[in-house]
Amino acid sequence: MVQALARTERRLAACIVFFALLHLYFVLSDTYSPHPWLDVPMHFLGGFWFGWFGGYFLFDRGRITAKSRLYEALAIVSFVSFICVVWEFHEFIGDLFMRDPSLIMQTSIRDTMSDLLFGIAGGTMAVILRIIPWQRHSQSPAEQS
Numbered sequence: 001m002v003q004a005l006a007r008t009e010r011r012l013a014a015c016i017v018f019f020a021l022l023h024l025y026f027v028l029s030d031t032y033s034p035h036p037w038l039d040v041p042m043h044f045l046g047g048f049w050f051g052w053f054g055g056y057f058l059f060d061r062g063r064i065t066a067k068s069r070l071y072e073a074l075a076i077v078s079f080v081s082f083i084c085v086v087w088e089f090h091e092f093i094g095d096l097f098m099r100d101p102s103l104i105m106q107t108s109i110r111d112t113m114s115d116l117l118f119g120i121a122g123g124t125m126a127v128i129l130r131i132i133p134w135q136r137h138s139q140s141p142a143e144q145s
Contacts, residue, residue: 047122
């Protein structure tokens with residue numbers, strides 16, 4: 001059990017390092033400007049990763065006991081929503097101090113709402129993927145006896 005948790009932690013850490021380096025590369029190489037559509041999958045994948053991380057950190061590590069699947073789903077989506085809002089504030093504050101107009105991250109309120117929507121959608125997808133295997137592998141009353 002301990003080895004499985006350590007392996008999961010290494011995988012989660014590797015994913016976030018890869019994701020952060022990819023984002024950094026896109027920012028430094030100015031990839032987002034000619035390809036603005038890349039912003040959508042990056043926010044979706046970021047929300048997905050934080051949903052997966054939130055489920056692991058909050059529930060799999062035993063920090064919170066899930067009273068029900070709905071409780072777990074709402075807690076994880078709330079966690080992802082909080083992270084998404086914090087990220088959008090990070091972009092907003094970064095834009096206040098940005099001298100180079102090509103590095104502006106918040107182009108419009110539509111962009112901000114789209115970022116929030118896709119981040120939360122990614123987190124919701126992570127919740128769905130966490131919950132569906134439980135339902136699929138649950139035993140019927142005939143199998144339990």
